[in-house]
Amino acid sequence: MMNTFFRRSIVLLLALLLLSACSHEAPLVRSARQEQAIDFNLRAQRAFMRGDYQTATDLYESALQLDSAIENIDGIAVNLLNLAKVNQALGKPAVAQRYLDRLLSDKALRYPLVHLAAAATQYGLIRLQAGDVTAAKSWADKAVGYCLSDCKLNGVIANLRANIAIQSNDADQAVYWSEHAVSANKSETQVEYANAIRLLAQSKLLKREFRAAPPLLEEVLGIDKILGLPDKIRQDLLLLAQAQDKLGGAELAAQYRERAARIAATSLK
Amino acid sequence: MVLVVVSGLIAFRQDYFVRNTAVYFFAPNxxxxxxxxxxxxxGFKVGSVQEISMQSNASVKVKLSLDNDYVRLIGQDAKARxxxxxxxxxxxxxxxxxxxxVRQVTENSxxxxxxxxDAGSLVENLTGQLQPILADVHQITSSINNPRGDVQQILKNLNQVTGGMRETVAQLNTLAQSGNMLVQSGNQKLDGAYVKVDRALDHVNASLEAVDKAIPKLVGKADATLDNVQSVTADIKHITSASSDQIPALVRNTNSLVQDGQDTLKGVKKSWLLNDFFPKQEETVLPVDSYVAPLPVKP
Structure with a gap:
């Protein structure tokens, strides 16, 4: 009796497993070359995270070569974007721009819009870093055009626009875009959220609302310390010093500057 | 019935149905x-330990029961280990x-x-041999770091000497530039400079002597350390050689086990039943950072 029940249970279980196998989607089959490209990409990402930019460049180049050979359009776009970022980190904006040009000016392949939006945003940031505000604004507009559905770059583009406004000394636009950026980045990465708050603080300083800046800068300083980003920590301290100068706190301002100078002395970014 | 079967099994396990020869050995504990x-x-099981008893002289008597089929292979001079x-x-x-x-063992041999x-003792032994090396390394580094140690003193002396030489060279330069002064009181000043150079050279000699004395000590220590390292390396080689039975296969084959494990995991990841549980790896875009070092805000 028990034996029969046990046997039936086994048969039923096997039948269920077979059914689930039949209804299961066919597994995604990838070629050995694509697997290898993924491997290169992931290794490059790890190299980038530990600050080994040269290794990251070599690995992303290898991944790009493989993706180009098998015409993996998504992979080509991803690796071109990454190569642009690594070269920017290496202090080679011209090389970074060339990679982005390959993506943005390609007439033969149709890349996903989300990658084109990322490329345009990156281009805008590079131009802004070079002080070319007009070009940066133009690229920000293009990025918005590409950033349709399934695009999570709205917060980043808002940060870019806020920064453009600050560098153009347009206080009202700066406050508008940085407030928009704070709200758009709240649910996104901490890095972008911190960038947005810093930009808002800068906008307040530009608008001569000096009292509003220190609490924002203290908040962003806390985040940057958690993230361990010396260059940004130093910048937060310098902005705090600037705010204290305007508020008549010369002694406090000197302390902030001293702290910033000590961080600068470490030469770590 | 069950009792009889169990008793039978125990008797079988204890070799009651095999014709045996009892031999003994004495152990300190x-x-x-x-x-x-x-x-x-x-490598073959030829018997079992039948009895362990303590003797009046506090030694331990161990009775072994050996299967008669194998007794002919075991000589009187065989050892139990x-x-x-x-x-x-x-x-x-x-x-x-x-x-x-030699004649084969008989009853009551x-x-x-x-x-x-055993493996544990080997590891312990290795640890014991590594400790003096660590102590030597520690001693050498302490000696180097000790401000009153030979090495630090030599460096200090050399610094002083080079400082003195620099000063002397500067003075010589000054002298050479002021030609008139050199003509007027050249001999006197040059003499002074030479005295300083001589002193500096004396310092160098003294320092070199100290270095000469210190180096053999350091070399001696380094030699001893190298000897220790070589001896330990030889032991490790001996232990890990294929002929050694002391290291368990588990330790020897760790690499292949890891490889096997990775292969198995890959296989499991690909199996249709489980592949949904593992995230599919894709090429990913690096995270965006829109930070641009701000230009100074104009008031």
Whole structure:
């Protein structure tokens, strides 16, 4: 009796497993070359995270070569974007721009819009870093055009626009875009959220609302310390010093500057 | 009925149905020995430990029961050795064969006993040998770091000497530039400068002497350290050689085990039943950072 029940249970279980196998989607089959490209990409990402930019460049180049050979359009776009970022980190904006040009000016392949939006945003940031505000604004507009559905770059583009406004000394636009950026980045990465708050603080300083800046800068300083980003920590301290100068706190301002100078002395970014 | 079967099984396990020869050995203590423990000869089980008893002289008498089929292979000069076949688990009594020509063991023969080196003891032994090396390294680094140590003193002296030389050279330059002064009181000043150079050279000599004295000590220490390292390396080579039975296969084959594990995991990840549980790896875009070092805000 028990034996029969046990046997039936086994048969039923096997039948269920077979059914689930039949209804299961066919597994995604990838070629050995694509697997290898993924491997290169992931290794490059790890190299980038530990600050080994040269290794990251070599690995992303290898991944790009493989993706180009098998015409993996998504992979080509991803690796071109990454190569642009690594070269920017290496202090080679011209090389970074060339990679982005390959993506943005390609007439033969149709890349996903989300990658084109990322490329345009990156281009805008590079131009802004070079002080070319007009070009940066133009690229920000293009990025918005590409950033349709399934695009999570709205917060980043808002940060870019806020920064453009600050560098153009347009206080009202700066406050508008940085407030928009704070709200758009709240649910996104901490890095972008911190960038947005810093930009808002800068906008307040530009608008001569000096009292509003220190609490924002203290908040962003806390985040940057958690993230361990010396260059940004130093910048937060310098902005705090600037705010204290305007508020008549010369002694406090000197302390902030001293702290910033000590961080600068470490030469770590 | 069950009782009879169980008793039969126990009797079978204890070799009651096999014709046996009892032999003995004496051990200083009973550590690692237990009743029923297997007795092996060239890797085959040839008997078991039948009885362990304490003698009036505080030694331990161990009775082994050997299967008669194998007794002819074991000479009177064979040794009983207590070993462990793996890092964990029970030990066994291994019979080490003696000379072929010697007469075989008979009932109540007494074998010599020795404790074999098990994996744990080997590791302990290695640790013991590594400790003096670490101590030497520690001593050398402490000596280098000690501000009053030979090396630091030599460096200090050399610094002083180079400082003195720099000063002397500067003075010579000054002298050369002021030609008039050199003509007027050249001899006197040059003499002074030469005295300083001589002193500086004396310092250098003294420092070199100190270095000469210190280096043999350091070299001696380094030699001893290297000797230790070589000796330990030789031991490790010996232990890990294929002929050594002391290192368990588990340790020897760690690499292949890891490889096997990775292969198995890959296989599991690809199997249709489980592949949904593992995230599919894709090429990813690096995270965006819109930070641009701000230009100074104009008031």
């Amino acid at each position: 009973a550590q690692g020995l237990s009743k029923g423990m297997a007795v092996k000869f060239i 207590l070993i462990k076949e793996a890092l964990v688990g029970e030990g066994v009594v291994e019979i080490i064969p003696g000379e072929q020509q 007494v074998l010599n006993f020795e404790r074999g080196v």
